[in-house]
Amino acid sequence: MNLAALVVAIAVASGVLAVGMLFLAILTGAQNARLRRRYQGERLRHEGRVRDNRQLWMEGMAESGQRIDRLLKKPDETRRLLAQAGWRDVHARRLFYAGQFLLPTLVALVALLVFGGLGLLAGSARSLLGLMVLIILALLAPRWYLRAKAARRRERIRAEVPLFINLLVLLFEAGLNLRQALSSLVRDGAPTMPALVDELAPLLRQIEAGADADLLLMETGKLLAIDELDTVLGILRQVERYGGEIREPLLEALDVLQAKRSMALREQVNVMSGKMTVVLVTCFFPPLLIFIAGPAFMSIVATLGNL
Incomplete structure (x- = not known):
């Protein structure tokens, strides 16, 4: 003790x-x-x-x-x-x-x-x-x-990437450059892309302060580690550095993204079908057998009991 x-x-x-x-x-x-x-x-x-x-x-x-x-x-x-x-x-x-x-x-x-x-x-x-x-x-x-x-x-940002691509295509087709497009998205895109706008706002401030846009876009893509967003930021980096057409690469990236999401949805549907089959077999099938075969089984038991 x-x-x-x-x-x-x-x-x-x-x-x-x-x-x-x-x-x-x-x-x-x-x-x-x-x-x-x-x-x-x-x-x-x-x-x-x-x-x-x-x-x-x-x-x-x-x-x-x-x-x-x-x-x-x-x-x-x-x-x-x-x-x-x-x-x-x-x-x-x-x-x-x-x-x-x-x-x-x-x-x-x-x-x-x-x-x-x-x-x-x-x-x-x-x-x-x-x-x-x-x-x-x-x-x-x-x-x-x-x-x-x-x-x-990161999942919320990934869900906002398709809308981000569509808005970029519209803004670049309207004649805006990268800085003007980002400024427009930060100013007016908060209701539709809140998470992504939170990432673009500090990026835009640093670009307006004179930082290298190419380096900032690369660091943002590596930091967030979102493949879809990293692809879009890579396209913006190439256009910012070398110039050229941006509409077609963005639309191609959007098509690839939609194809990946379609495959992911199909996989989810297949998995859900398997789960529903298990639920059907374990929860619905036994009561159905009891309802269908129950009276016949009870009749057979009663008949054998009388014998």
């Missing part, structure tokens, strides 16, 4: 020490961010008001979340997923990194308090293993959510 109490005390003390070290890391990150802003010449007062301390805490947690991201050795993947999910601004990235730090910290603290209070950690390897699994799941949950959100947004 004394050994069990000693194990619980050591586990709780270790948890409190770990939480203290994590909060110390938050304070250190906030202090580093403050010193970096001072070094870069950023003012701590804006319009006569002191910078909010909650934002400093948020920056400190974001710094700790970035350290966890580097510990997982996937910072490049995180930046790519954040861009695919549409979280390009500083506030959204800061919230993600803060959540990546805060969620496993809270889960570890609550699990240690609950398990330690109930005495489940004493002499139980299964409880310790469960605690480790909870912490690992909490550590990986933000990345799983980010991957799911990025995948959903």
